[in-house]
Structures are given as C-alpha cells and as structure tokens.
Amino acid sequence: MQLSGQAFKVLNLLGLAEGALALALPTEHARHRSELTGRVFLDAPAGAGIRAATGWPLCGVNRAAYAQYLLDACKDRGISVHWGKKFVGLREDGELVYAKFEDGSEVQGDLLVGADGIHSTVRDTLFGKTPAEYTGLVGIAGYTPYTVTMRASPPITVEQVWGDGCHYICLPMLEDRYMWAVNMPEDAAMIEDWRTVRPATDDKVKEMLQGLPCYDWGGGVGEVIKGTTELVKFGLYLRPIAPIWHRGRSVLLGDAAHPTTPFLGQGANQATEDVYHLVRLLLAHSPLTAESINKAYTEYAAVRMDRVRRTIEQTKAEGNLRMIKGREACLEREELLARGMGTDTWKIILEMISGPFTGESEI
Template structure:
C-alpha cells in the first residue's frame, strides 16, 4: 500500500523537522507555510541539548544548521547599588563534554531557511503561500482548505504553526493569548570588544528590567530586554527607524556597563514585542489532527525552551508512530487515537510545568526595588556557586 499522506502546517521552527522525520520513516508529508518564503522575523534561538538530541537523529541536520556553540553562562548586575559579575557557569561546556550536546545559538531567520532547505533536500514538498483556513474530518481522512482556494486530503495532519495557530483555532476555536505583562525590546548587534572570545550567553539584571544576550557567531550577538510595559503586539518585526534611533541614543540601556551600552548603540536591527502564553489545553488533538510545539503549548521565552520543547514533541510523536504504525501506511482512527493520546499523556504535564516555570522566571528576573533586586542577584550568585541549582534556572 501507498505511504500515508500527512499535512504538516507551518514551516517555522518545528514543522520542517516534523516533515523530515515523517519522510525518513516512510510517510509522504507535505509542508505548508502561510508566508511566501521562510520568515525573516525574529532574532535568535538557543537550541539546547534536549532539542539537539532530537535533531541529530536526522543525519547531517545539526551540521547544516551550523549553530554557534556556547561554553559558559554569565550573570551580571548593572544596578548602581550592586554593579558586579554575579557568577559564571560552565554548564554548557561540561554538558557538551559529557553528552556531545550543549547549547548553540542561531539566528531565527537563518534557522527557518536552513530547516526548509534541508527538508527540500530530503525530498519533502514545501508549499509557500498556503494559509490554513479550514479542516474537515472525513472519518478516514482530513480535508484541508487553504485561503488561496486549494484543497487537499490527508490521512492525518500535524499543526506546527506557532502561537497564532490557525490549526488550533480550527480545532478548538479562537482563544486569546494571555499577555504576561512583560514586553521586550530586542536587537542584533556587532559583538562588542568586551564579549569577544567569551562564547557566553548572559543574563543582565537591573532594577525593573532584565536583558539576555546570546552570541550568534564570533562577530554578532542578539539581545532582548524584558520590562513591564503596556501590551505590545508580538509580530517580531523591526520597529520604525526613528523609534529605533531614539532607543539606541537615549534609553538608559545605552549607558549600561560591561559592553552592553555599546551593544545597544551599535544595533543594526531593533524589534519590540509583547510576551504571551495561552491557557493550557486539555488535549492537543481532535480526530486525525494534532498540535505540537507553540501551537499546543506556547510559552514565554524565559527558559529558552520553546523550540526545544517543540523538538521533544516531534521526537516522541515519530517514535509513537513507529511503534504503533511501523508500516507508515494510512493509520486507522483507533491507531491515531492511541498515538495522539500517548503523546499528550507524556508531553502535556511536562510542557505545562515548563510554561509555568518560564512565567515564574520572568517574574523573578524583572523585579523592582533595591532590596528585591539584591535578593534576586544573590540567588544567581548562589546558583553559580552551587551547580545543583542550575536545574531551577533552566528547568531541564
């Protein structure tokens, strides 16, 4: 019999990986993206060891992504009352030495493009300009309708279309995203002299704000500053030049020590966006359609686990399909229910806890008042002195 046809919706962080795994296991996936090309929005992504563990199961993929490996994590305070290096952790270096996998940074637009390119190299059809508009479960198949008038029929569908998932809306209706109360200014900058050679993502703490910066190469870094502001739409695209110039010249961040002021002033791209998550779903599937990644469990970015949890979803889904449908032929409704139910049973509790931890981390980092800030700073001092506390920081 012919291999099962699978519609994969979304060619962002997780969709191409899902399609590649399906292709590798004998299925016939088709990858759909509502944009006309891989997205150029966003700044950077940290692919941690748990995400890399999944991606390396596709031979050559990690090498093709070509991320920039981190050696350490650094923690600084820039508040006048406690300006200091709070600590250094060599967790990434030790983890890579022990497992071959650590933490690597990659520009988000580059990651999208490289994933799509590798999927096409493996023979996955990729169709841009296809915005999902409707799903109709036919019992033994799913009819998918796109805004451009195209209709396709698949044996099952995997929704990988992110926070603003049309697949999720088709299955469970529109549910508003929850603004966490934090927004971010983010940028792409040449690496300041202070940071050259360090290969170290860093947390920077102030009174009422927090910055994370991540090296993307020897010569380029991305950064994001979290603070409490009125709601700002999350579109991950550049702000107008006048607003960017004002931020670079006159914001207090341009005066921060440890090379950070230089980082802000020299930015070649600045974006602003709100940080959102969504109410927890009771299940991620209905009939022959399942959600994974941010479509199922969107999270704020404070643990750096959004993409990595999506890859964990992908890895387990493909393992369960191989277990319950090793022929890769069109699965029965009963088989899909078993596969999807087992996935949700394992993954929903883990992702729900990480969503809670991520929001908690955001609340902990962005505190106001000198006493509260010094208490926060001391937590990171103690954490760096006690590697056992790293789990509380990273949640993995």
C-alpha cells in the first residue's frame, strides 16, 4: 500500500510518523512506459518535489506490517481491540448508541463510527443496501525477492508499464523485495477473490502467473513476475459515494462513505484525512450532545465530500485507461498518456496528498 503526506501529517500528531516511516521505503523516481512501442511517458524525479510540497515523502509499505504497527500503538495506549465480532445492527437510546453483534452482545458509546470498508454493514444499516459493482478489472499482486541480478538501486523507482489489456506497476520495498501488481480486464463470471496470500508453489498460482499477459514482457517485467513467491488476487469493485454520511449518532468514514479503487494509492490516505477532520470537528463542537454531534458530522461531510469526489473521479479515469485492449486503442491511449504525464498530472497528485491541513494543525 501507499502512504502519502496527509497520512504522515496525522500520524505525526499522534507521535507515530517516525515509526511508520521506518516501515516504508520512500519513492524517489517515477517511470511510465509502453510495452507495445517502448515509448516513455514519464521518467523523472518524484520524491523531492512531493516532499517539498507536503513536507513528507511518498512511500510504499507492507499493509500487514502497517496494520500491526497501528494495532501495537493502540495496545500501548490502552485502547481495547476486540476480535471475532460481526456487526449486525445498531440502536439509539437517549444519549447513547449501541452496536449489536452476531453473537448477541452489544457495546455502547456516545457515537458510532462505521469504518468497515466498501461492503460496509454500518452503511447498509443506516441507509439501506447499495451493492458494490464490479469494475471489470481484477488486481493480482505479488512479492518477488531480490536476486544477485535483480535488485533495486538508487534512485528508488516506481515503474508503470502499459500494455494491451494489461497494466503493470512495480515498486521496491524493504526486506529486499519488490511488490508488483497487475490490473487486467476479466469477465465477472471468472472473478476469484483470494482472501489470503498464496505461495507461488501452489499449482493454481503457477498456472495463473503463466497466463498473465505480462509474463514474458521485457525490461525486467517478466523476470519479476517469474520470481514471485507470494500472490493475491481480487476483483475490483466500486460503490457510489454515500450521499449522506451520518444519521443520529452514527457516521461513516473511509471506504464505507466513499469507496475508491486502488489505482492512485489513496484509500488509506483519504480515510486518514477523514479521521483528522472528524476528530477536529467533534472537538470544536464539544461537549457531545445530539445537536453538537449533528453539527460536527454535517461539517465533516461538507469538508470532505468535494475532495473525495475529485479523487475518485481521477481513479476511475485511471482505471478506464487500464482496461483498454487492441493495438489501435492502445496507441490512442499512448498519445493521451504522453500529453497527461506532465505538470497537470502532478498538480492532481499534489492536490490529493496535500491535506488535511497546511501550516499548523487545528488539533
């Protein structure tokens, strides 16, 4: 996963930024090219400009390691985490809201935050079901250890390669390995979501790797794919942005409110930006009453709605480009990419990662 400036700003307020940076490898350079023609759309330093604009680097980090880091921070601060609970509903009684679980238990609080992802049960409970729709793309991602002949060297470069019906991205990680991901169109009937990472020794994984359009691509792509030791595959879905993010004492956050595809690495970062503004506004409207909570929630949605909508529109556009098949259509895409991989693209990226505040924090 990717961590960008807005996440580091929020982590820094909690005294957690340096620890997160220790898990990550900052991106220093970006390179985009065509597999069909070899044309290079972008080959330029990226890290220095992003750090200068936001004060923080753009980093790749292992999702499991980052999640464990946050979990450990909760434990260190006396924050309880309960496992094995499946949320099934909620109710309000006076100044309290109760979360109900499948095992019959309940917990109570002043407010309830639904941060339960694109298939949010909290969202379904509050506003009714709006099913997530398949985008037509699958994501296949893997880890490949460095070898004597295949290892990253400075500058740390994230590479994207655009092909016919296939898009490949690769970035170096800590622990001397690459993380790569492929997006390609796949029939809805063929989707298979693997909820756990599988070893590449699995016969089905070997067969799937060999069937990737980029399996024999040049420029080191095929070598990385063939060296894979772990793999995960998943369908990519979208759900409309919730038009309303709160009801009573309950509120949505992150993908529960505004799901996005992973093409620009902004899911966790935008959710962290949500956290900042939600906390900021709850503090501004304390003490917590039904009226003050409603004001805080309303302002939170107003602050975030426009920004996440623009981010999601950009990720959709990116996804549409990755679905293109056929040589002529791909050549047309090359012209578009050649025009768009300049200052306008970086303006969009910098806008996305420049939040949630400039200068001093209000918290």
